[in-house]
Amino acid sequence: MKKEFISWSPRLSCGIKLIDEQHMGLVNLVNEMYNQATGNDVQEHKYFEKVIQEMVKYAKIHFATEEKIMLATKFSGYGEHKKDHERFVKKVIENIGAYRAGKRLTLSSFTKYLKEWILSHIALMDKQYFEYFKEIATRKEDGKLSITSADIH
Numbered sequence: 001m002k003k004e005f006i007s008w009s010p011r012l013s014c015g016i017k018l019i020d021e022q023h024m025g026l027v028n029l030v031n032e033m034y035n036q037a038t039g040n041d042v043q044e045h046k047y048f049e050k051v052i053q054e055m056v057k058y059a060k061i062h063f064a065t066e067e068k069i070m071l072a073t074k075f076s077g078y079g080e081h082k083k084d085h086e087r088f089v090k091k092v093i094e095n096i097g098a099y100r101a102g103k104r105l106t107l108s109s110f111t112k113y114l115k116e117w118i119l120s121h122i123a124l125m126d127k128q129y130f131e132y133f134k135e136i137a138t139r140k141e142d143g144k145l146s147i148t149s150a151d152i153h
């Protein structure tokens with residue numbers, strides 16, 4: 001495994017199944033992108049066009065899920081967190097535009113940016129609501145946490 005790849009670790013887990021699954025989905029997508037970073041411009045361009053919309057779509061779905069839960073549970077860091085999501089989407093869209101306009105940007109450096117953002121966002125921002133969710137979530141019989149309407153006050 002190349003060192004750029006993200007390996008999933010329990011440190012990245014918040015215990016809420018839906019969120020953990022979405023984070024794993026993002027990590028898988030980034031790892032897949034590293035696999036396609038061959039250094040061949042033509043191939044990379046073709047792949048980029050295919051994968052990047054999927055990446056943006058997936059990230060937006062994930063952010064909407066987090067924001068919905070944060071809002072419903074009245075998490076105090078909601079506004080700041082949402083702004084961080086918005087900055088990321090804006091930056092990615094800017095990069096897509098620049099790439100299409102012919103800016104020299106390799107798939108590998110773009111993917112590295114995604115990786116760094118995702119890992120630091122989970123560690124710094126998502127972590128803040130992880131702790132809060134853990135306090136208020138319901139623990140199911142299988143030990144998994146979930147936020148139900150009963151947990152929302």
Ligand SMILES: [Fe+2]
Nearest residue numbers: 023066122126
């Ligand atoms: Fe997240």
Ligand SMILES: [Fe+2]
Nearest residue numbers: 066121125126
């Ligand atoms: Fe987040």
